[in-house]
Amino acid sequence: MTEKKSAWRSPWVIGWVAMVVVFFTMNMIMIYLATQNNPGLVVDDFYDRGQDYEKNMLKRQARDPKWVMKIKLPSKIEIGQPVVCQYTVKDREGTPIDRDEVTFHAYRPSDAGQDFSVPMQRIGPGLYEATVSFPLKGAWDLLVSIRNGEDEYQVPKRIGVGIDWVP
Template sequence: MNMANKNSAWRSPWVIGWVAMVAIFFTMNLIMILLAVNNDSGLVVEDFYERGQDYEKNMLKRQARDPGWQMEVQLPKKIEIDQSVLCRFVVKDKAGEAVTPDAVILYVYRPSDASQDFSIPMKVVEPGVYETQVAFPLIGAWDMLVSAKLGEDEFNTPKRVGVGIDWQP
C-alpha cells in the first residue's frame, strides 16, 4: 500500500499543474459567461429586423441624395472626466461655402453602457458653425455622432474620443 501512494500520479507536479490550469480555464470561462449573461450592454436595437429590411435600397437612396457636405467635429486633444469642453461642428458644401441645416444634434454613446448615452442640441455660432458644451461622466472610449437635418434628410458624421486618457484616434 505504501508503494501505491509513492507512485500515485497526484504526487507529480506536472499532473497537479495541468489539473490546476484546466480548473482555472473552466473557472474563468464560467465567470465570463455569467458576466455576459447578466450585463446587458443594450447595444442591440429592438427593431433590428425591420430596420435591416431593404437596407441596400435605402442606402442607395441616401447616397443619391448626398449633397457632398464637408463635415468636421472639433474637440480638444485632452478631455477630462466631468470637465465641460467645447464641441464645435463645421459644415460646408462642395464649394466650401457655409451650410445652414435646419437642426444639428450631438449624440454621445458609451459603447459599453447604453444607460450613459445622451444627446445635446447644438447652437448656431455663425453660418455653418455650431457649438455646444459637453461633459463626459466616465473614463474611456465614447462614440459621438453629429446629426445635421435638412428637411427630411439627415446627414451624420462620427467621432470617437478617449476621456481621461491620452488617446485620440
C-alpha cells in the first residue's frame, strides 16, 4: 500500500500559503500607513466649500475673463536654493493685467505641513515675481492666484525639486 503524504510537504502548497501570507501582511501594512498618515491636500471646511459647487462653478465660468496666465521657473531647482518665480497675466488681446493681490502657493502632495504661500510683487505691467526656496526634494504643486474683485483666478503647475524633472 502507498502511504498518504501530507499536503504540507508539497512545495506548491507551501508557496501558495506563503504568497497569501505576504499578500495579507502587505495589505495590513498599507492600511496601517494610510490611517496613520495624512498626505492629502484637504481643506478644513470641505463641506462648506462644496455646497452648491456646480452652481458656483457655472457662475464663475460665466464671469471668466479668459486671461492668459503663465508661471515661469528655472528648469533646474535645487533644495534650499532661492529661485525666482515669475508670473505673467494678459487679457485675450495681449494687454497686461495689473491687480493688487497675486499670491504664490506651493503645496507638497506628500506632506501638507510643508505647504507655504508668498505674496508676489509687481515688477512691471502684468508681471509679478516672488523669490522662493523649497525645503524638500520631490514633487511640488504650485498655484498662483490673482484676485479680480471677489473672483479669484488660478494657474497650476507641477514641478520637481532636486531631481531631473520633465514637465
